[in-house]
Amino acid sequence: MSTDVVPGFVAVVLVTVATLAIGTWGLRFSRTTSDFFVASRSVRPGLNASAIGGEYLSAASFLGVAGLVLTFGADMLWYPVGWTAGYLVLLVLVAAPLRRSGAYTLPDFAEARLGSRGVRAMCSVLVVAIGWLYLLPQFQGAGLTLRAAIGAPAWVGPLVVAAVVLINVGSGGMRSITFVQAFQYWLKLTALLLPACVLLAVWAGDGAPDPTIGAGAGADFWSLPLGEGGGQGLYVTYSLIVATFLGTMGLPHVVVRFYTNPDGRAARRTTLVVLALLGLFYLLPPVYGALGRIYAADLAAAGSDTLVLELPRLMVDGPLGEVLTGLVTAGAFAAFLSTSSGLSIAVAGVLSQDVTGRRYGARRLSGVSAFRAGAVLAVVVPAFVSIAAPDVGVARTVGLAFAVAASTFCPLLLLGIWWRGLTAAGAVAGLLVGGLGSGLAVGWTLVSSDTTGWVAVLLGQPAAWSVPAALAAMVLVSRATRGQVPAHAGRFMVRLHTPEAVQLER
Amino acid sequence: MNERVRVTGPARRRATTGDRSGTREIDAGTELGRVYMQSLLREQLRLALGILGLLVVTVGMLPLVFHLLPGLAEVRVGPLPLSWLLLGVVVYPWLIVLGWFYIRRSEANERDFASLVEEVER
Numbered sequence: 001m002s003t004d005v006v007p008g009f010v011a012v013v014l015v016t017v018a019t020l021a022i023g024t025w026g027l028r029f030s031r032t033t034s035d036f037f038v039a040s041r042s043v044r045p046g047l048n049a050s051a052i053g054g055e056y057l058s059a060a061s062f063l064g065v066a067g068l069v070l071t072f073g074a075d076m077l078w079y080p081v082g083w084t085a086g087y088l089v090l091l092v093l094v095a096a097p098l099r100r101s102g103a104y105t106l107p108d109f110a111e112a113r114l115g116s117r118g119v120r121a122m123c124s125v126l127v128v129a130i131g132w133l134y135l136l137p138q139f140q141g142a143g144l145t146l147r148a149a150i151g152a153p154a155w156v157g158p159l160v161v162a163a164v165v166l167i168n169v170g171s172g173g174m175r176s177i178t179f180v181q182a183f184q185y186w187l188k189l190t191a192l193l194l195p196a197c198v199l200l201a202v203w204a205g206d207g208a209p210d211p212t213i214g215a216g217a218g219a220d221f222w223s224l225p226l227g228e229g230g231g232q233g234l235y236v237t238y239s240l241i242v243a244t245f246l247g248t249m250g251l252p253h254v255v256v257r258f259y260t261n262p263d264g265r266a267a268r269r270t271t272l273v274v275l276a277l278l279g280l281f282y283l284l285p286p287v288y289g290a291l292g293r294i295y296a297a298d299l300a301a302a303g304s305d306t307l308v309l310e311l312p313r314l315m316v317d318g319p320l321g322e323v324l325t326g327l328v329t330a331g332a333f334a335a336f337l338s339t340s341s342g343l344s345i346a347v348a349g350v351l352s353q354d355v356t357g358r359r360y361g362a363r364r365l366s367g368v369s370a371f372r373a374g375a376v377l378a379v380v381v382p383a384f385v386s387i388a389a390p391d392v393g394v395a396r397t398v399g400l401a402f403a404v405a406a407s408t409f410c411p412l413l414l415l416g417i418w419w420r421g422l423t424a425a426g427a428v429a430g431l432l433v434g435g436l437g438s439g440l441a442v443g444w445t446l447v448s449s450d451t452t453g454w455v456a457v458l459l460g461q462p463a464a465w466s467v468p469a470a471l472a473a474m475v476l477v478s479r480a481t482r483g484q485v486p487a488h489a490g491r492f493m494v495r496l497h498t499p500e501a502v503q504l505e506r
Numbered sequence: 507m508n509e510r511v512r513v514t515g516p517a518r519r520r521a522t523t524g525d526r527s528g529t530r531e532i533d534a535g536t537e538l539g540r541v542y543m544q545s546l547l548r549e550q551l552r553l554a555l556g557i558l559g560l561l562v563v564t565v566g567m568l569p570l571v572f573h574l575l576p577g578l579a580e581v582r583v584g585p586l587p588l589s590w591l592l593l594g595v596v597v598y599p600w601l602i603v604l605g606w607f608y609i610r611r612s613e614a615n616e617r618d619f620a621s622l623v624e625e626v627e628r
């Protein structure tokens with residue numbers, strides 16, 4: 001082992017140990033099945049918002065954005081903007097009603113609202129599909145990071161992350177994970193903020209060269225906030241905006257966090273704090289992208305995902321550079337751990353209700369054992385896929401997960417919360433149209449390397465057509481089957497929208 | 507807000523009989539109760555759509571504006587290109603302001619609703 005790998009190795013070990021230690025400490029508070037699923041719904045807004053920020057800021061935010069900005073310029077700033085604005089959309093349309101619905105998971109919500117086992121089953125399949133699609137790039141990113149930091153083979157990263165996540169999720173469930181996630185938000189922020197300050201000081205010491213003029217051609221293209229190529233560029237940008245603004249509310253690991261709030265009011269306050277925490281964090285990746293343009297221009301062509309990890313060493317010599325490298329490596333590793341944990345909890349929650357918790361013959365697992373079995377299933381499948389199929393494209397896969405969520409759960413939540421007239425048949429139709437449409441696009445994008453022409457553009461970024469199609473299908477089929485509006489729809493609206501302080505039958 | 511009671515069973519009947527509070531109208535599913543609920547829903551939805559409209563008009567129009575006026579890509583504010591200043595910095599406080607405003611208004615709507623339906627008509 002050369003001295004180059006020491007900071008990365010120390011960082012990864014420290015983050016792993018801290019994660020396990022905090023998880024074990026949180027275990028003392030986990031007693032019941034309710035603790036496992038939703039931390040017994042007693043997490044305060046400040047802690048809960050840190051936890052949401054911690055699990056939301058994934059590899060794509062920590063590493064991906066800076067690299068994309070370095071390569072493509074200002075239009076990639078739409079990713080962090082969309083990922084943050086998604087919480088504003090969630091706040092105004094979904095946050096409080098979703099909490100007041102009193103359901104554990106998205107399939108629970110669908111079943112309670114529509115009274116249909118069929119819709120429930122479809123939602124369960126979708127949660128698992130979106131969860132796995134999102135977990136895949138996390139595991140792959142972990143492989144990349146460990147290879148860049150300590151020269152480990154690509155399968156070590158997924159294995160370490162999967163093991164740590166399983167130990168934490170399996171032993172303490174939601175309650176202990178809440179503390180881990182909250183810690184990891186602040187770790188990630190520090191790991192990006194401190195090196196950024198030092199690097200900016202170095203940049204100022206060099207006479208503050210201008211990044212937009214720096215590296216050769218394409219200066220004005222680099223500061224243009226929409227994709228290249230006229231109409232297609234405009235379509236791609238707007239489709240990305242639709243996917244990220246509307247997809248956030250449909251991500252299973254985000255939604256499950258809202259059930260841990262004490263009430264609807266707290267759910268709103270939590271979301272506002274999340275907006276602030278994300279806004280603070282997302283100020284930083286573009287700084288790395290811009291500095292990379294001056295000091296690491298050759299990375300733009302060859303693997304820009306490692307920009308954040310390599311920039312400190314490129315700009316600062318000696319021990320300080322090593323320490324900063326260790327810090328960003330620790331942040332990146334925390335990003336994989338926290339996002340994977342959150343997703344695993346969401347997927348495990350659904351699997352334990354609908355798969356591992358069912359009666360098989362005479363045997364049936366208890367609540368907590370079923371949750372643990374679900375967690376194993378939730379983690380092991382994508383971990384193996386990520387090792388077997390090592391190169392799918394990290395940022396692309398995360399973008400597609402958002403598009404699928406926006407095309408399926410977003411229409412279901414919007415209409416389920418705001419429109420009495422939604423029927424089970426309408427929901428099924430909309431989920432099928434949105435799920436198959438965006439699913440087709442995902443499949444096509446993952447196998448095809450073609451990225452030019454309108455077909456490639458429409459399939460590569462499907463949200464702008466698949467979301468309206470799913471919404472239209474839900475509304476039209478619901479209108480056609482209006483006799484089947486659930487009898488309890490009115491009562492359910494009362495539960496979703498009235499403040500808890502008013503005494504009503506819910 | 508010091509003590510909050512979550513009601514999951516049948517509504518409690520108040521000791522006094524003969525009064526018709528809004529909560530009873532809603533629980534009984536009367537036409538008046540339906541009107542109460544509709545007014546709350548409509549108020550909240552109008553607020554939400556208003557906030558989203560502001561978001562679309564301000565943030566959502568940026569790509570179109572930059573598409574129609576390509577010269578904006580070269581505009582600078584101090585050391586930063588305008589697009590970087592807007593998308594990298596200004597947008598985040600703006601989102602927080604929108605969220606803060608929404609919370610204030612939606613809680614006011616809920617307070618109005620609560621005082622309306624809890625008022626006892628005799």
